[in-house]
Amino acid sequence: GAGVSQSPSNKVTEKGKDVELRCDPISGHTALYWYRQRLGQGLEFLIYFQGNSAPDKSGLPSDRFSAERTGESVSTLTIQRTQQEDSAVYLCASSPRINYGYTFGSGTRLTVV
Amino acid sequence: TQLLEQSPQFLSIQEGENLTVYCNSSSVFSSLQWYRQEPGEGPVLLVTVVTGGEVKKLKRLTFQFGDARKDSSLHITAAQPGDTGLYLCAGAEAPGTYKYIFGTGTRLKVLA
Numbered sequence: 001g002a003g004v005s006q007s008p009s010n011k012v013t014e015k016g017k018d019v020e021l022r023c024d025p026i027s028g029h030t031a032l033y034w035y036r037q038r039l040g041q042g043l044e045f046l047i048y049f050q051g052n053s054a055p056d057k058s059g060l061p062s063d064r065f066s067a068e069r070t071g072e073s074v075s076t077l078t079i080q081r082t083q084q085e086d087s088a089v090y091l092c093a094s095s096p097r098i099n100y101g102y103t104f105g106s107g108t109r110l111t112v113v
Numbered sequence: 114t115q116l117l118e119q120s121p122q123f124l125s126i127q128e129g130e131n132l133t134v135y136c137n138s139s140s141v142f143s144s145l146q147w148y149r150q151e152p153g154e155g156p157v158l159l160v161t162v163v164t165g166g167e168v169k170k171l172k173r174l175t176f177q178f179g180d181a182r183k184d185s186s187l188h189i190t191a192a193q194p195g196d197t198g199l200y201l202c203a204g205a206e207a208p209g210t211y212k213y214i215f216g217t218g219t220r221l222k223v224l225a
Contacts, residue, residue: 004155031211042201043156043215056212091155095211101146102213104155 002026004105006092012111013082021077021108025094032075033102034067035091043091049075082112116140117204117216125222126192134187134219136202143208145178145185150199150218192223
Protein backbone atom coordinates (compact mmCIF):
# COMPACT_ATOMS: atom_id res chain seq x y z
CA GLY A 1 0.00 0.00 0.00
CA ALA A 2 0.90 3.66 -0.17
CA GLY A 3 1.21 4.16 3.56
CA VAL A 4 2.08 2.35 6.77
CA SER A 5 -0.74 0.08 7.85
CA GLN A 6 -1.31 -1.08 11.42
CA SER A 7 -3.75 -3.60 12.77
CA PRO A 8 -5.87 -3.81 14.73
CA SER A 9 -6.71 -0.12 15.08
CA ASN A 10 -8.18 -0.77 18.51
CA LYS A 11 -7.65 -3.63 20.93
CA VAL A 12 -9.21 -4.17 24.33
CA THR A 13 -7.74 -7.03 26.30
CA GLU A 14 -7.95 -8.42 29.80
CA LYS A 15 -5.02 -8.05 32.14
CA GLY A 16 -2.72 -11.06 31.85
CA LYS A 17 -3.57 -11.89 28.24
CA ASP A 18 -1.07 -11.74 25.38
CA VAL A 19 -1.55 -9.39 22.42
CA GLU A 20 0.01 -9.11 18.97
CA LEU A 21 0.18 -5.85 17.08
CA ARG A 22 0.96 -5.83 13.38
CA CYS A 23 2.68 -3.29 11.15
CA ASP A 24 2.92 -3.31 7.35
CA PRO A 25 5.53 -0.71 6.33
CA ILE A 26 5.85 1.06 3.01
CA SER A 27 7.31 -1.32 0.46
CA GLY A 28 11.06 -0.85 0.10
CA HIS A 29 11.52 0.95 3.40
CA THR A 30 14.45 -0.78 5.09
CA ALA A 31 13.98 0.74 8.53
CA LEU A 32 10.96 0.08 10.74
CA TYR A 33 10.26 1.54 14.18
CA TRP A 34 7.90 0.98 17.07
CA TYR A 35 7.00 3.81 19.44
CA ARG A 36 4.55 4.00 22.34
CA GLN A 37 2.46 7.07 23.11
CA ARG A 38 0.64 7.32 26.40
CA LEU A 39 -2.39 9.60 26.63
CA GLY A 40 -1.40 13.23 26.22
CA GLN A 41 2.31 12.47 26.04
CA GLY A 42 5.10 12.36 23.50
CA LEU A 43 6.50 9.30 21.76
CA GLU A 44 8.57 6.71 23.63
CA PHE A 45 11.00 4.70 21.49
CA LEU A 46 10.63 0.92 21.79
CA ILE A 47 12.66 -0.80 19.06
CA TYR A 48 13.83 -0.39 15.50
CA PHE A 49 14.65 -2.80 12.69
CA GLN A 50 17.15 -2.39 9.90
CA GLY A 51 16.08 -5.06 7.47
CA ASN A 52 15.11 -8.00 9.65
CA SER A 53 17.65 -7.23 12.36
CA ALA A 54 16.96 -5.19 15.49
CA PRO A 55 20.18 -3.25 16.30
CA ASP A 56 18.50 -1.34 19.11
CA LYS A 57 16.04 -2.94 21.51
CA SER A 58 16.89 -0.56 24.31
CA GLY A 59 13.43 0.92 24.55
CA LEU A 60 11.54 -2.28 25.25
CA PRO A 61 10.11 -1.72 28.76
CA SER A 62 10.43 -5.30 30.00
CA ASP A 63 10.95 -8.87 28.88
CA ARG A 64 7.20 -9.11 28.35
CA PHE A 65 7.72 -7.10 25.15
CA SER A 66 9.21 -8.61 22.01
CA ALA A 67 9.17 -7.83 18.32
CA GLU A 68 10.14 -9.45 15.08
CA ARG A 69 10.28 -8.56 11.42
CA THR A 70 10.28 -10.94 8.49
CA GLY A 71 11.00 -10.56 4.79
CA GLU A 72 12.13 -6.99 5.44
CA SER A 73 8.43 -6.25 5.55
CA VAL A 74 5.81 -7.03 8.17
CA SER A 75 6.62 -6.58 11.84
CA THR A 76 4.83 -7.89 14.90
CA LEU A 77 5.06 -6.42 18.39
CA THR A 78 4.02 -8.93 21.06
CA ILE A 79 3.16 -8.05 24.63
CA GLN A 80 2.83 -10.99 26.99
CA ARG A 81 0.87 -11.00 30.23
CA THR A 82 -0.44 -7.49 29.61
CA GLN A 83 -0.66 -5.03 32.47
CA GLN A 84 -2.78 -1.92 32.81
CA GLU A 85 0.28 0.29 32.40
CA ASP A 86 0.68 -1.15 28.90
CA SER A 87 -2.42 0.80 27.82
CA ALA A 88 -1.29 3.26 25.15
CA VAL A 89 -1.24 3.91 21.43
CA TYR A 90 1.44 1.84 19.74
CA LEU A 91 2.78 3.57 16.63
CA CYS A 92 4.76 2.00 13.84
CA ALA A 93 6.82 3.98 11.33
CA SER A 94 9.07 3.20 8.40
CA SER A 95 11.82 5.07 6.61
CA PRO A 96 13.77 4.48 3.39
CA ARG A 97 17.08 5.93 4.52
CA ILE A 98 18.95 7.97 7.07
CA ASN A 99 17.73 11.52 7.80
CA TYR A 100 14.73 11.04 5.55
CA GLY A 101 12.11 11.12 8.25
CA TYR A 102 9.47 8.66 9.26
CA THR A 103 6.11 7.78 7.79
CA PHE A 104 3.84 6.72 10.63
CA GLY A 105 0.83 4.47 10.68
CA SER A 106 -2.33 5.51 12.50
CA GLY A 107 -1.44 3.35 15.47
CA THR A 108 -3.07 0.61 17.54
CA ARG A 109 -4.89 1.84 20.62
CA LEU A 110 -4.41 -0.82 23.29
CA THR A 111 -6.58 -0.81 26.38
CA VAL A 112 -5.88 -3.31 29.14
CA VAL A 113 -8.81 -3.79 31.52
CA THR B 114 20.11 9.61 26.68
CA GLN B 115 19.50 12.86 24.90
CA LEU B 116 16.34 14.70 25.89
CA LEU B 117 14.31 17.20 23.90
CA GLU B 118 12.14 19.65 25.79
CA GLN B 119 9.44 21.61 24.05
CA SER B 120 7.79 24.82 25.15
CA PRO B 121 5.16 25.84 25.64
CA GLN B 122 3.44 22.59 26.51
CA PHE B 123 0.00 23.99 25.65
CA LEU B 124 -0.97 26.99 23.53
CA SER B 125 -4.42 28.34 22.74
CA ILE B 126 -4.60 31.33 20.40
CA GLN B 127 -7.03 33.17 18.16
CA GLU B 128 -7.07 32.76 14.40
CA GLY B 129 -4.70 35.20 12.75
CA GLU B 130 -2.19 35.39 15.60
CA ASN B 131 1.47 34.43 15.28
CA LEU B 132 3.21 31.91 17.52
CA THR B 133 6.56 30.27 18.13
CA VAL B 134 7.21 26.80 19.53
CA TYR B 135 10.62 25.90 20.91
CA CYS B 136 12.55 22.64 21.06
CA ASN B 137 15.63 22.61 23.29
CA SER B 138 18.32 20.19 24.36
CA SER B 139 21.71 20.26 26.05
CA SER B 140 22.93 17.78 23.46
CA VAL B 141 23.91 18.21 19.83
CA PHE B 142 21.78 16.55 17.17
CA SER B 143 22.94 15.62 13.70
CA SER B 144 19.49 16.44 12.31
CA LEU B 145 16.11 17.46 13.62
CA GLN B 146 12.57 16.99 12.38
CA TRP B 147 9.21 18.52 13.13
CA TYR B 148 5.96 16.57 12.99
CA ARG B 149 2.30 17.44 13.46
CA GLN B 150 -0.11 14.92 14.92
CA GLU B 151 -3.90 15.11 14.83
CA PRO B 152 -6.19 13.08 17.11
CA GLY B 153 -6.40 9.42 16.16
CA GLU B 154 -3.60 9.68 13.63
CA GLY B 155 0.13 9.13 13.56
CA PRO B 156 2.52 12.10 13.38
CA VAL B 157 3.09 13.57 9.92
CA LEU B 158 6.53 14.83 8.96
CA LEU B 159 6.67 18.57 8.25
CA VAL B 160 10.38 19.22 7.76
CA THR B 161 13.92 17.94 8.35
CA VAL B 162 16.77 20.34 9.15
CA VAL B 163 20.36 19.21 9.03
CA THR B 164 22.70 22.21 8.99
CA GLY B 165 23.27 24.49 11.97
CA GLY B 166 21.54 27.83 11.35
CA GLU B 167 19.36 26.39 8.61
CA VAL B 168 15.98 28.02 8.00
CA LYS B 169 13.21 26.29 6.07
CA LYS B 170 9.80 27.64 5.15
CA LEU B 171 6.65 25.68 4.47
CA LYS B 172 3.89 28.14 3.55
CA ARG B 173 3.11 29.96 6.82
CA LEU B 174 5.49 27.79 8.87
CA THR B 175 9.14 28.74 9.39
CA PHE B 176 11.56 26.27 10.93
CA GLN B 177 15.00 27.15 12.24
CA PHE B 178 17.80 24.89 13.46
CA GLY B 179 20.09 26.52 16.03
CA ASP B 180 23.67 27.32 15.07
CA ALA B 181 24.97 24.80 17.60
CA ARG B 182 22.37 22.21 16.52
CA LYS B 183 21.04 21.93 20.08
CA ASP B 184 17.73 23.71 19.57
CA SER B 185 15.09 24.51 17.02
CA SER B 186 12.03 26.69 16.64
CA LEU B 187 8.82 26.57 14.68
CA HIS B 188 7.10 29.87 13.89
CA ILE B 189 3.57 30.00 12.51
CA THR B 190 2.34 33.21 10.91
CA ALA B 191 -1.36 34.04 10.90
CA ALA B 192 -2.45 30.77 12.53
CA GLN B 193 -5.56 29.06 11.23
CA PRO B 194 -7.87 26.48 12.87
CA GLY B 195 -6.38 23.86 10.56
CA ASP B 196 -3.04 24.32 12.32
CA THR B 197 -4.52 22.80 15.48
CA GLY B 198 -2.67 19.70 16.63
CA LEU B 199 0.25 18.28 18.58
CA TYR B 200 3.62 19.51 17.31
CA LEU B 201 6.56 17.23 17.97
CA CYS B 202 10.25 17.77 17.38
CA ALA B 203 12.55 14.77 16.96
CA GLY B 204 16.33 14.66 16.95
CA ALA B 205 18.74 12.11 15.54
CA GLU B 206 20.99 10.89 18.34
CA ALA B 207 24.05 10.51 16.16
CA PRO B 208 25.09 10.92 12.52
CA GLY B 209 24.05 8.00 10.41
CA THR B 210 21.46 6.78 12.86
CA TYR B 211 17.95 5.81 11.92
CA LYS B 212 16.71 6.44 15.45
CA TYR B 213 15.04 9.70 16.44
CA ILE B 214 14.27 10.85 19.99
CA PHE B 215 10.99 12.71 20.25
CA GLY B 216 10.31 15.81 22.28
CA THR B 217 7.57 16.23 24.84
CA GLY B 218 5.23 17.95 22.39
CA THR B 219 3.33 21.25 22.14
CA ARG B 220 -0.41 21.03 21.92
CA LEU B 221 -1.74 23.93 19.82
CA LYS B 222 -5.36 24.99 19.55
CA VAL B 223 -6.32 27.76 17.15
CA LEU B 224 -9.75 29.24 17.80
CA ALA B 225 -11.86 30.58 14.95
